Amino acid sequence: MWAMCKDKGAFKKTDAPVRQYKDVCFTDTKVNQRIFLQGEAGSGKTTFLAKMAMDWCGGSHVSSASGNSSLFFRDVDFLQGYTFVFHITLRHSVQLVDVYTMIKEQIIDSIYSLGEDREKAYRLVNEIMKREICLILLDGLDEWTGQGDHHNLPTLVVDHSKCVMLFSTRPWKLAVVNIKNSEIYSSVQLEGINEPFELCRIILSRLVDENDLEIKYTAFKNYIEKQKLTHLLSSPMMLSAIVCSFSEEMELKGSKCEIYILLLESLCKKANREMREFEQPPFQCLKCTQFIKPNMEDLNRLAELAFNSLFVNTKENSIVFGITQLNTLKMDGRELMDFALKSGILTAKRNASVKRSTSSFMFIHLSMQEFLAAYHIARNTHLVDSVILEYLNRHTNSYLDISQVFIFLCGLDVSSAETLSSMMEQHHAMKHSGVNALQDTILAGLREAVANGHNEIRLRLSHFHFNEHTIIDLHRIWAKNAANVLSLDVRISKETFGNRRMSTANDESASHIKLDLSMCRKLKKLFLDGKGILLKGKYNIRLIVCKVHSMPIVNTVHVFVLFT
Structure with a gap:
């Protein structure tokens, strides 16, 4: 992770590493009230925010328990300076602007079912945010749309000025958010795993016999160098897929498509263990797959859903969508939904409501949704000159x-x-x-x-x-x-x-x-x-x-x- 500086309205990476929570939340001795954690898909942004929340919950004992296992982010005591930490997933509040309302809907409403209890909790949290120093973690700014008005970012009311907001986002979002030079913001860039080969060795140790570990690890490093895959190892998601495929004697060539097909195949295997290979695969990355072909019909429908949710649906329904959007695309069939949910390609969430409960759906990861959307475009090339244009x-x-x-x-x-x-x-x-x-x-x-x-x-x-x-x-x-x-x-x-x-x-x-x-x-x-x-x-x-x-x-x- 690296500190960034503002240059002509944009954030530019510096040579200053960020290795402690204090370095994220402070610049020199100055408190950063608004912080952006930038990182590409699969770089670990969501995991880092979850770690912050869990380290705050764990308290000072987390630092001593970790021993010498990590040199980074061991200053857990620093997090205790925040009276409360609120963790918000922005994809679940895409049209809301007020952060306090997000906290009410995502956190308080999931704890209390009765209206009276909720109202008491609303008032209590409001008083806490007025008087105490709180850290609000807002995950996925690039998945948030807002109301299309002058609000470029989720905001806090003036009474909550003591609170610190930390946003995670893909870099492209900050390129289009209009941040005034007079506004005080800071940014850090998360580039992924600091010691990727160390993590590779740890994962390999869980997958191969202990006596073979050193031989396999040496062979793995040679394989990575030969196939020029080193640049992919900084992504936790990519690294896991590459190591697991190597342990199963599957060689990769450095293609992201190939890796996402590997991830997709492992998900299909969870739902349907029938095996069949393509005689003439429509795309190079499908060659030698075994669990994709038996599930092609369901995957094609899910790819259509991925494409339509990103390019046809309104922005607020592009990442998280309800049963209405599924009905429109005739995606609500029991067999298809069973496959999507059992495989884990789609996940579902029950939304708490005073009147009635509803479900919302999303893909396991935005990058998987984007891959499936690209796959649908490749199968229907006319969409580029029509829908995408x-x-x-x-x-x-x-x-x-x-x-x-x-x-x-x-x-x-x-x-x-x-x-x-x-x-x-x-x-x-x-x-x-x-x-x-x-x-x-x-x-x-x-x-x-x-x-x-x-x-x-x-x-x-x-x-x-x-x-x-x-x-x-x-x-x-x-x-x-x-x-x-x-x-x-x-x-x-x-x-x-x-x-x-x-x-x-x-x-x-x-x-x-x-x-x-x-x-x-x-x-x-x-x-x-x-x-x-x-x-x-x-x-x-x-x-x-x-x-x-x-x-x-x-x-x-x-x-x-x-x-x-």
């Missing part, structure tokens, strides 16, 4: 919202992914504000496509930000987008080419990056910073900003060249 036109900034669906689609159906990338790029170009929120998504889509054997995918991008981390993969996208490029930002440190041999363009051992601008008819802005940047071709650019570090006398020279 309408969705993108209907919702502001929604092209960021569907990033995970797009990445999965890159691994399933190249043609649909290419069309969708063009739509996303058009929306991004209209709203581009200097922060390239789309590039990371496009790069992740490229890697997913390559992992599934789609090496010639042509994804659309018009704003390019090259650095030492993106230079190789981004150059592959650049080569097919030169005519679309609007801005080019290249920042290459002097160590980039010295520490490793780069491969760009046709030069397999390049010590530089070569960019052909001859086709860049739309290029408006160019920023260059570093060594080893070669430009080729004639260009008519309105503004060039060059930052040169090789001058013998001065450290930096800024050159502004204006072309008419």
